[in-house]
Amino acid sequence: MAFNSTLTSRAVLLYDEWIKEGDPRTENWLLMATPFPQTFIVSAYIYFVTFLGPRLMENRKPFDLKRPMVIYNFSIVAFSIYLIYEFLMSGWATGYTFRCDLVDYSSSPQALRMAWTCWLYYFSKFIEMLDTIFFVLRKKNSQVTFLHVFHHSIMPFTWWFGVRFAAGGLGTFHALLNCIVHVIMYTYYALSALGPAYQKYLWWKKYMTTIQLVQFVLVTVHIGQYFFLKDCPYQFPVFVYIIGSYGLIFLVLFLNFYYHAYTKGKRLPKVFQNGNYLHKKSE
Structure with a gap:
């Protein structure tokens, strides 16, 4: 018991020391004080989309969510366009070099604008969990893949650390790219x-x-510059490794998806199959 008590006390002290290194500008923002609330949300999401949801829908008819999905998808497009503008205006089009861009921890209007944009992007990851919930409610369980659930689960975690410790700088380039890709992707949806x-x-x-693959290549190349720059005092190098790993992991996962889905034409729209212009029901 004494050993367990000592171990717990040490863990609490380490956590307290670690959280003190966080950005004081963001510590009181929604969900930012500790990572525990989002851990609960993500855990509930995984439980619902992989077990509870399919079980509840097993003997029910699929919900007709055409109108909510149209509104939801166009809303994501609009929000992504807004985030692109904010990322550009708070750094990427107003001074960032696309090389060694440091986090500005000051309280200047532009630095705070970048931090707030990072938080908005982080919060959007919870909204996007509706993608999977719509699949479940429409009984499209085949689309609830490991890649899909892993992506929607890991993004809030990585971005909590980003907003809490490094809201800005070179670590936000992949968010800008992701918003651009989302404009295209959610327009399709x-x-x-x-x-x-x-x-x-x-x-x-x-x-x-293909656009998503290009995104992950650009993310990996951009963040990989860090290892070749002679002098880049980026404040939290651990995020370079996290983002680099993220880019490589998703590049491999999407390449695997692309190979199995398209190489043999399994997921080609019917409009292209056999050279005929046929209609296909919405997925």
């Missing part, structure tokens, strides 16, 4: 949700995965 009449406008479906 919105048009797809509108029904068969819009399928003829979705000929570019296959290229979405």
